[in-house]
Amino acid sequence: MDNDLLLLQALTETAGPPGFEVRMHNLLRKQIERHSADVISDNLGSIAGRLGDQGPKILLAGHMDEVAFMVSHITRDGFLRMQPLGGWWGHVLLAQRVKVIARKGDLTGVIGSRAPHVLSIQERKNVLEIDTMFVDIGASSREEAEQFGVQVGDPIVPICPFEVLPNPRLLLGKAWDNRAGCFIALKVLERLRQEHHPNTVYAGATVQEEVGLRGAQTLANTIAPDIAFALDVGVAGDTPGMNQQEGHSRLGGGPLLGFYDTSMIPHLNLRDLVLETAKRHRIPYQIDLMPGGGTDGGKIHTANRGVPTMVVGVPARYIHSHVSIVHRDDLENAVRLLVELIKLLDERTVERIKGLARCDHDLRVPDPASCEREPSERQPSPV
Known part of the structure; x- marks a missing residue:
């Protein structure tokens, strides 16, 4: 197996129940330290590596616990x-x-x-x-x-050993929810070491997501990010018996962009920047609406004065069971998309995303950088 598959195997086969994530925490710390000399942790065990020391703070977080x-x-x-x-x-x-x-x-x-x-x-x-x-x-x-x-x-x-299926792009394992998000965070951290980014990036994973998004709250309070991406999985809709209303994403169709779940509706300006970036770089994506669950974004986006947040993930089959399946292309395209997004998030763009320059006169925002600053006396109209 190549190095990425070995990492995926280690992530999926390591135990990390909610409240007992110490084995996963130690594995993630070891991996993060390969790419960042600065490791941040809250008092519950959530962890992130830091790259950069100026500009807006960008948080990418999977969650390390499993059902x-x-x-x-x-x-x-x-x-x-x-x-x-x-x-x-x-x-x-x-x-x-x-x-x-x-x-x-x-x-x-x-x-x-x-x-x-x-x-x-x-x-x-x-x-x-x-x-x-x-x-x-x-x-x-x-x-x-x-x-x-x-x-x-x-x-x-x-118990479920990691396995590469006969189609080598399909990966079977325990706890893709949410070791997939942990893998994406680690790979973004690795690739950003070779890229210029006008910000300070924090990439890692939270604890106790499956029992109430608890580590997301403490990690967000610790870091106080300006922009955040919750990295998670969604329900694949490409198995027999599923219909379009229950799920239309498919393995290999690209990363999932969360437009709705029970815990969060993404920030409009950030959402549209994500869409335009995917289109600009010809990265396939799928839109996900999840009426029966939430993600760490639910706690992160309400931290402090509010954090523009977007869920970026991958579809997975059979989550919340002993075994699940993901597609390697979806993981890799999620990493590509996040790297390109982070390279765009300079101070000016982040300021515009956060609403200091209003774009709500037209809900179609191709790029927050194209919006014009409005007079400070104008009050934002409700959307």
Whole structure:
């Protein structure tokens, strides 16, 4: 495998449950230090490398945590009950292998429930609730499970080895949500070392996104960016049964540009600059509307006096399960787009994006740099 694939493998196979991201934090710190001598971290574990020391502050952040579980109870017979960390759907869980991160070392287990042979017809039709499931680690009693090192509060993560599929552009792995965003941030940091950029760039990842966008808030408060890009994944719509209303993006169609989610509507001037930059450099893109979820952008864009923010990501199949698939071209085009955008974001352009020069007389803004400064006495009209 080439170096990028080795990095992707390390990112996807490393455990990083919400609140227990220390392994991911250490991996990211090691990678960031290859490209930046200045590493910034908040008190929860979010991390970013810095390039440059003047001009506007530009933040690029994936999130390092993944949907996971916590041991909530050890039964008398040695089975583990689970508390979800993030959003899970019961259909994707049964008979899947997991890893319990215990005091004495990682333990392999399997998720089980009552066998379908003993369920009523009605019960078989329903999605099983997670609180009826358990993890079997091969312990015969609570005492034996505790001897293995398991205790209530230990995190549990899915097991899925990274794999390049027969089409070598398709990559299968655990936790593309959101190790894809972490990879994009690292690659932008790497490429910007060879590029002039008229700003100070912070690129890294946040903690605890899956349980409330928490690290995004603390990292944004730590850095106080002028412009931000939340790097995440969206639901691919190119599988059987999906329709245009449920999702129209496809693997290999280009990075996703988030126009709407439940946590944020992107800043208009920044959104249009992103669109025009993609067109100017002939970078394919796809527009994403996500009515059933949010991203770190939801917290970043409301930090301090407000931060113009845009979600840039990639489509992924089967997220919030043990396994997902992304397209390598989408990752690479997301990196290309962000590098070109950062090269444009000088102080003058950022000032115009932030609304110090109003462009709302016409909602079609091909380039914020083309807007004219309005008289200071004119009050902005509501849009």
